[in-house]
Amino acid sequence: MDKILIIGGPTATGKTKFALEIAQKIDGEIVSADSRQVYTGKNLIHGKDLPYNLKPRTSNLKWRDRYLKYYEIDGVRIWLYDVLNPDEEFNVSFWRKCADLVIAGIFKRNKLPIVVGGTGLYLKSLSQNLSQISVPPNKMLRQKFSEKSAKYLFNYLNKIDSYRAAQLNISDRHNPRRLIRSIEISLASPSLESREGLGVSYLQIGLTAPRGYLYQLVNQRVLDRIAAGAVSEDSQLAGNPAKWQGIEHKIIRQQLTWFKKQPGIHWFNISRSGWKASATLQITSWYNNSGL
Numbered sequence: 001m002d003k004i005l006i007i008g009g010p011t012a013t014g015k016t017k018f019a020l021e022i023a024q025k026i027d028g029e030i031v032s033a034d035s036r037q038v039y040t041g042k043n044l045i046h047g048k049d050l051p052y053n054l055k056p057r058t059s060n061l062k063w064r065d066r067y068l069k070y071y072e073i074d075g076v077r078i079w080l081y082d083v084l085n086p087d088e089e090f091n092v093s094f095w096r097k098c099a100d101l102v103i104a105g106i107f108k109r110n111k112l113p114i115v116v117g118g119t120g121l122y123l124k125s126l127s128q129n130l131s132q133i134s135v136p137p138n139k140m141l142r143q144k145f146s147e148k149s150a151k152y153l154f155n156y157l158n159k160i161d162s163y164r165a166a167q168l169n170i171s172d173r174h175n176p177r178r179l180i181r182s183i184e185i186s187l188a189s190p191s192l193e194s195r196e197g198l199g200v201s202y203l204q205i206g207l208t209a210p211r212g213y214l215y216q217l218v219n220q221r222v223l224d225r226i227a228a229g230a231v232s233e234d235s236q237l238a239g240n241p242a243k244w245q246g247i248e249h250k251i252i253r254q255q256l257t258w259f260k261k262q263p264g265i266h267w268f269n270i271s272r273s274g275w276k277a278s279a280t281l282q283i284t285s286w287y288n289n290s291g292l
Helices: 015-024 092-108 121-129 130-134 139-144 151-159 161-168 176-186 211-227 242-260 275-286
Strands: 002-008 028-032 057-063 066-073 074-081 112-117 202-208 265-269
Touching: 002 121, 002 275, 015 028, 015 074, 015 112, 015 211, 015 275, 028 092, 057 092, 066 092, 074 211, 074 275, 092 112, 092 121, 121 202, 121 242, 139 176, 151 161, 151 176, 202 242, 202 275, 211 242, 265 275
Parallel strands: 002 112, 002 202, 028 074, 028 112, 202 265
Antiparallel strands: 057 066, 066 074
């Protein structure tokens, strides 16, 4: 069975650094899941943390009108940085298509895809049908079902899409808003089984810490990036450290809120000693277990 390792969590937790260590241990390649890092330029501002003057290499993987690039650090490839220019549109659907191309190539090289990032929607799109994420709200349908009970809504969903109904937990089955959303998705695109059912095993690792600890990390990181020359990428932002730090704090709050709602993530608190050894042990045990 093919395997995909996901390392997610809020910014400043050292996800990419940890992923590089894991990739060297078990022969993996990194796939970035970051909505800012897909754009060229602003390497310091967007936290790509690449060695100075490291140049990307062009692959033979083509998405739309361009070939995807990758960076290589200590023998480990990092994909999906610098996919497009800052003035081009990008969304979760585009990212998923790029990720599918890259991951297929990693599988062919008999290596482990390690998907790393803080953009939760990108990570979620990997293990769920894209339709569940990209189906837009249906105002007429929502109005039609706005007064219906949870029992009625669940029975209706079960009638039109028994597979999706069976996947709901007890809380979802009693939540009219979530039931209406499930109906909305099912009517737009009948469900298919997730990738788990198609022969892919996932392990989701989350790196986190108390909010105040994360703020301290990101505050120092901003200062370090200013010292490294971030002013050349964005003079206004780098010229106002407090503003930049405030923006990063907001991103952290949004990420913490998002990830708190996501099931199936094995969390490790980076402010505690021993977290890295514990996380590495869980990853290697999962990777080496041929029964998964």
